[in-house]
Amino acid sequence: MTELMRQPDKMSRIRDEIRSLIGENKHVQESDISRLPYLQAVVKETFRLHPAGPFLVPHKAVSDVEINGYMVPKDAQILVNVWASGRDPCTWVESDAFMPERFLDHNIDYRGKDFELIPFGAGRRTCPGLPLAHRMVHLMLATLIHNFGWELEIKSKEIDMNEKFGLTLQKAIPLRAVPTKL
Template identity: 45%
Template sequence: MLVAATDTSGSTIEWTLSELIKHPEIMKKVQKELENVVGLDRMVEESDLDNLEYLDMVVKETLRLNPVIPLLLPHESVEDCTVNGFHIPKKSRIFINVWAIGRDPEAWTDPEKFFPERFVGNKIDLRGRDFQLLPFGAGRRGCPGMQLGLTVVRQVVAQLVHCFDWELPNGMTPSELDMSEEFSLVTPRAKHLLAIPTYRLNK
């Protein structure tokens, strides 16, 4: 469980930071929330995470657009059933494509846009209760490390964004950042993120 959590959490952190660098106006909103909740005289602690609502929306939006595991672990139907007019025989092996669900225009407005505010005022959760957002699966086959993974991702992203301002090397603009992904069991960036940090907390 710990080995699986390391790779997936690392990839999610890299995707989240990439999306924030790609969208500097959203980065500023996260930093502003951190300044209001934590201040600039100390680092983020785990006890602060529950008060960082906008950061939580950013992580949700990252997992919608860039799910760590694009095809969930296979499920097997225990009996014949019909779903949306499709007959699924007993013992069928079923793969859920959460990458496609997260970009489905019937489930999401403007699905290709990174827009954390889409979660303002709605109760869509990523813990398996809402089928349009299933980065950790659902039911008995849901990820057993979900809580650990979410805590690690939120804590590390909060620290990186709170402690540092980030810029791209060689004068690259955010719009030029390559967001290509590499398909595998875990879906990382095709090229690792390269960014330059500048310390921003009070000395």
């Protein structure tokens, strides 16, 4: 919501996409998600720039292992910095910019097969809640945008984009947005 409120043209693009598929009088359903490519691209771009778990969940090496010339000793704690890999300029064009369009022509997905985008982790300890989270995030975002316009509570202020790092990533100052009648 924050990124979309900073770029109202992208907010309008999602709303137009939803309205042209669903119309004004019906609610968005789970089954609609696969037919809303721009909404999906916005969610991917959000997981790329603002992963909910910036270092995944701490892992531990069960034995000495060498990866790409680096020795990881047994029992070492391993944090995977997906916040950094999501912003790596060697992988992503204009890596700090919120540009959902980058996903429209690519099949990159966040289900654990494309290692450049793993906000839910990958492999045997990947997030088992992914299917639920996938549905809920799309459904909630689409419903908020489909039913309401959104304005900043204090319009004159720039949106603060600072982040607060921890096990989960949060906005340092929460977004305060006011729904308006469309």
